[in-house]
Amino acid sequence: MLNIEAMDFAVTKDLLAKDLLARLTGIVGESGVMADADPASRYRRDWSGDGSGLPLAVVRPRSSGEVARVAALCSERGVKLVPQGGHTGLVSGALPSAAGDELVLSLERLNRIVSIDEDNFSMVVEAGCVLETVRAAAAERGFVFPLALGSQGSCQIGGAVATNAGGLNVLRYGMMRDLVLGLEMVLPDGRVWDGQKALRKDNTGYDLKQLVLGSEGTLGIVTAVTLKLFPAPTQVETAFLALDSADAVVKLYGQARRDLCDLLSAFELLTDGGVVHSGLPNPLGSPAPCYVLLEISASGLVDARALLETFLESALERGLVRDGAMAATSAHAASFWQIREMIIERQRREGRHLRTDISVPISAIARFIAQAESAIEALSPDAIVLAYGHIGDGNLHFNVVPPAGLSEAGKIDLLHRCEERIFAVLDGLGGSISAEHGIGRLKRHAFLDRISPVHRDLLGAIKQVFDPAGILNPGRILEHRAP
Template sequence: MTHKTPTPDTLDRLAAVVGGKHAIRNTAEMDGYMREWRQIWVGRSPMVLRPGSTGEVSRILAIANETGTAIVPQSGNTGLCGGQTPTDDGHEVLLSLDRMTRIIDVDANDNTITVEAGATLKSVQDAAAAKDRLFPLSLASEGSCRIGGNLSTNAGGLNVIAYGNTRDLCLGLEVVLADGRVWNGLKRLRKDNTGYDLRNLFIGAEGTLGIITAAVMKLYPRPKSHETAFIAVPSPQAAVDLLSLMKELSGNRVVAFEIIADFALEITIRHAGARHPLASSSPWYVLAELADPVRGAMEALLESALEKGLVTDAAVAQSDSQRAAFWSCRELISESQKPEGGSIKHDISVPVSRVPAFLEQADAAVSQLIPGSRFVSFGHMGDGNIHYNVSQPPGMDKTAFLDSWNAMNDVVFDVVAKLGGSISAEHGIGRLKAYRMPKIKSAVELGMMRDLKRMLDPNGILNPGRVLPE
């Protein structure tokens, strides 16, 4: 069975599961669910369903599977690859988890937190903090992104260098399968060697194999102090060497290590009101943070780095407000690109040691394709994940620039492949990159992925056309 345009009777049956108040059919009321913040992905849907429980999700999927109705799950609608947005043909029903927001349990002894998938990342962080614990996943969108979406895209963020991706932070899941069956895998166990790891099938699957409705996540002791520095470095290679030095001399207390190109900082100052943390400009900067360091550790590290020629200037935050100001320079970059015109974004990863080679080769390839392109390169240097964003040349027509999206992807992704990297580090595949999967996956890999999809979703109702091309 292939997915069909839902009949009025099917829509009425689906609406009855959640009640009329939570089954939105009015186009104006659905609008916020139909578009993502960049306005690149804008869809249509006959209905938005807002279930309030796992049981309601189960009944919705049972009906959808019976009738061949395509379901697009959505959490916070902060994704950048179109995985959470319906297509514009109007036959996909959107299922939003924005009512399923409960913090079910926080256990400081087990260092776990159990939450519904619609809980915002910020609410999970706050619930952990209330028990003097840390939930270390940290993203610029943490006030609006939700745990279900974080898990479905295996989100990364600022602290992957110390704590890992969302996958590494998850102990257990509750998932509703395509036919409505519910798998309750909400375990707090740190060790469980009883067969296949079903949990990891659904993390990073972007709702194509099942809908995550709840999760058990890991917590950590809350750091009592941080030392944060905004550092000028002469080159990306110097940043790589600085990272190695900081890990070695700090006792591996580095919890964040972000690289920022000068142009990326420049636009946050120009458009977002950020203040330059240093007295003069540098080609590149690093924003680094240590957790629970020995007093004065950051200054000692920077002195050693200065002697080795890895650092040309630096400022260490002397207060929480100064630390926040440093981080705002990093977090405001994406928003600050908008006034600069068209922007083509890439979320790539390469081995940390190859980041300098990637930046040099990608810049050269893009400049040859579109002379005058401006590079807004920044991101998680500590784990090799670079947000390689390219702003249009001054004076170029925005539409003409954006029309080169696929051509630019091709040249950038060719460099990524040559360096043994990935075209998606933490934003997922969605609709944006699904067409490239046959180019980056072997026939064996794609075959296994398709076999899993057919087994768990034989009627193809769950987020069709995302991750795997149809």
């Protein structure tokens, strides 16, 4: 039996009557309910480490049936619920509130690969499967599940659905929205919506799964997903290229789209500041203002290496590229990719910094970088700007590391002002304040300030239909409204 008296949260004792905990335990078993008084607990934090929350308790069901019974119980009692995946979301959506009034529902025990249908190029997985496990299971059967993120060793499929995750190969395969054929979802009142179809074409009215994709756990709890698979590439070629400017990067991208027979699978911009910041050696020896990490991949009867060699020779001749190296082996290619990963890791180690995941039309990327850099320079000449991202998606991480000498409060204030300036530049270019990470709690005000009353009304009405009691992820994306 759980020892209720041992819980050190006064709020918990008030809110969570003994019989509620006992009923949760009755649904998921003793090992499935934790009071979670440990301040270092992973259920209280996320990857960023920027904040922490206080769960009412943590419940870890093993099946969608158990999820449904937990949700029904919470609905009956008016208990708020926060679905948690792999804690890699970057907008505090999965963090429970600090008030100790939200029950964390972890999907981590729904982690089975259910089936693979080779003829249909699809697989069914439970929502708590870690992305890397899903990719490995697909690879074992000669397929690729192409969602590739720096967080793939921890993030879950349900989290990727909830945040409509993107990543490195979006320009070839699309975002999670393009990779899901069907899903199963538990509504906040405990009803189950079985949308587990495995169809590529289905034009029967409103597409409910698309509403759930990117809804950040505010409409329902995703419990299982049917994913699209693709033939695993048998040839992958990678190049690290030096260019004179962001403008040149965009021109090269256009040429690559035209010349590389639709085999382009990644086209990442790095700036010299980012490469230096990674702490790893520059593969080209001498510095350049910008770099591109370009990857093509293919299966079947095509010579990808010869194609890329011809393309690069012509790009050098035409002056589109200043210098470049093609990876000779997969380990060599991995060393290129490591530079990009280390930029992210080093940023995290530096402590508090501004992360953005903006998007603009591809044609406006160079203008965005120039205007946003000047805006940050004017605010704080000593701040370090790290810009990198997915050029083919018009999506950049335009991040700012504050001067080391500033106090914590000074850093928070500066980064807030930097974000406002960056978002103002975006407004002028018709951009988006989030292309990947979503709104969560961190960007709610910035998001709601930018949408029309009609847009707000529609979003509020949709939330009302799915979650009239307002118990699921309250205050994420939208203001919390008590029923």
